[in-house]
Amino acid sequence: MTEVISNLQDRFSPLPWHKDLWQTFNDCIDTQRLPHAIIVNALEGVGAEHLAHALAYRMLCSQVDKGVACGQCSGCLTLKAGSHPDFYRLSPEENSKYIRVDQIRALCESVVKTSQQGGWKVAIIYPAEAMNIAASNALLKSLEEPEPNTLIILVSSRLSAIPMTIRSRCQIESLGIPSAAIAQQWLSERLEDKQVNISELLDMANGQPLLALDYATGSGFENRQQVESLLDAMRNSDETPFAAAQACQKYTPEDLIAWILSYVHRLMVGELQNNLNPALFVFLDKLIKAREWLLSGSPLNTQLLWEELFIEWVQIFQARK
Ligand SMILES: [Zn+2]
Numbered sequence: 278m279t280e281v282i283s284n285l286q287d288r289f290s291p292l293p294w295h296k297d298l299w300q301t302f303n304d305c306i307d308t309q310r311l312p313h314a315i316i317v318n319a320l321e322g323v324g325a326e327h328l329a330h331a332l333a334y335r336m337l338c339s340q341v342d343k344g345v346a347c348g349q350c351s352g353c354l355t356l357k358a359g360s361h362p363d364f365y366r367l368s369p370e371e372n373s374k375y376i377r378v379d380q381i382r383a384l385c386e387s388v389v390k391t392s393q394q395g396g397w398k399v400a401i402i403y404p405a406e407a408m409n410i411a412a413s414n415a416l417l418k419s420l421e422e423p424e425p426n427t428l429i430i431l432v433s434s435r436l437s438a439i440p441m442t443i444r445s446r447c448q449i450e451s452l453g454i455p456s457a458a459i460a461q462q463w464l465s466e467r468l469e470d471k472q473v474n475i476s477e478l479l480d481m482a483n484g485q486p487l488l489a490l491d492y493a494t495g496s497g498f499e500n501r502q503q504v505e506s507l508l509d510a511m512r513n514s515d516e517t518p519f520a521a522a523q524a525c526q527k528y529t530p531e532d533l534i535a536w537i538l539s540y541v542h543r544l545m546v547g548e549l550q551n552n553l554n555p556a557l558f559v560f561l562d563k564l565i566k567a568r569e570w571l572l573s574g575s576p577l578n579t580q581l582l583w584e585e586l587f588i589e590w591v592q593i594f595q596a597r598k
Contacts, residue, residue, distance in 0.1 A: 287348070288334065289330070289331055289334035289347075290331055290345045290348075291331045292324050293462070294452070294460065294463075295452065299331070299344070302332055302335070311428065313420070313424075314423070314428070314429040314448070315428070315430050315449075315450060316430075316432075316439065316443075316448070316449045316450065317329055317432050317433070318433045318449060322482055322485025322487040322488025322489070323452050323455070323485055323487065324452070324486070324487050326401075328452065329403070331346070332430060333356065333364055333399040333428075333430070334348070334356055336396075336399050337352040337363060337364060337394075338350055363399065365384050365388070365398075366400070366401045366403070367380050367384055367401070368404075374407060375408070375574070377409065378409070380412065381408065384416075385415065388400065388424050388427050396426065398428070399428045399429075400428070400429045401430045401432060402429065402430070402431045403431075403432040404433055404435075405431035405432060405433040405439050405443075406433055406435045406439055413440045416429075417442055417443065417446070420446040429447075431447060435572065438572070455486060460479055460489070464479065464486055464493075473493050475489075478493055478498075480543070481501070483542070497532070500536075501532075501536045504528065504537065507521045507524060507525070508521075508590065511591050512590075514591070518587030518590070519584055522584040526580060530582075531571055531572070534568045534571060537564060537586070538561070541557060541561055541564065545557055560589055560593060564586065567582060567586065
């Protein structure tokens with residue numbers, strides 16, 4: 278997923294479905310009412326991180342044209358090269374799920390210094406919910422006593438996981454799922470040479486264009502199809518929960534849960550026309566709890582978790598026979 282986002286070459290202009298929010302940002306900039314901290318909240322495949330980067334370019338570009346960074350000036354080029362002295366990007370370091378307090382402290386120390394290029398300083402914190410408690414507390418001070426000409430953009434896909442103390446000091450902007458027409462148009466421009474059914478792809482990605490692009494271009498699509506085949510096989514008693522759980526060990530737990538969730542959603546929508554099996558609601562609830570548990574970073578035996586979920590999955594369909 279992140280791979281696709283970083284491969285989108287044109288990161289200095291917003292994506293088509295960001296238009297309204299982009300206009301809001303430009304209005305704020307034009308009237309000098311840009312808040313010092315913004316949370317951009319959206320499902321991961323909607324491109325909140327992309328939008329945050331486009332805004333960073335916009336703030337650091339010296340030749341903004343019609344509200345969008347030029348992509349050519351020295352500000353844009355140094356940002357593109359990853360060496361802009363007034364741009365900071367904080368994410369969990371390798372092998373960690375968290376943004377640590379010392380990363381935030383280093384950021385706060387840097388932003389109090391005068392900007393090296395004499396303009397704005399921009400920081401992106403992604404994903405913002407990865408800050409642990411100590412990190413959030415360290416950031417609070419910067420939010421309470423904002424530096425002039427400094428913009429902190431927090432990118433989030435789980436707003437509720439960000440402490441209220443942080444949320445209340447930021448302007449919160451949410452990006453919804455784009456209309457199918459806009460998303461399909463954007464995808465068809467990028468997938469011209471691929472033999473894919475774009476509408477089906479977008480359905481699989483629950484309307485999230487970047488996720489759909491990831492399915493079509495990365496290994497995500499194939500992996501997901503394998504998991505859906507496993508779920509089908511278990512429904513037909515052609516595969517045991519134990520073997521399926523073992524086969525699923527190779528996938529990222531977060532991806533796996535998302536794929537199963539999406540499969541169950543589609544199954545439920547399909548079943549609405551017939552008689553919806555109430556056991557599916559119970560199963561869905563367990564999946565959501567499992568996802569919460571995973572995202573909380575708590576230690577987990579995934580083999581046991583998948584076995585438990587798959588045993589339940591098989592039972593739903595056995596009970597109906
Ligand atoms: Zn520029």
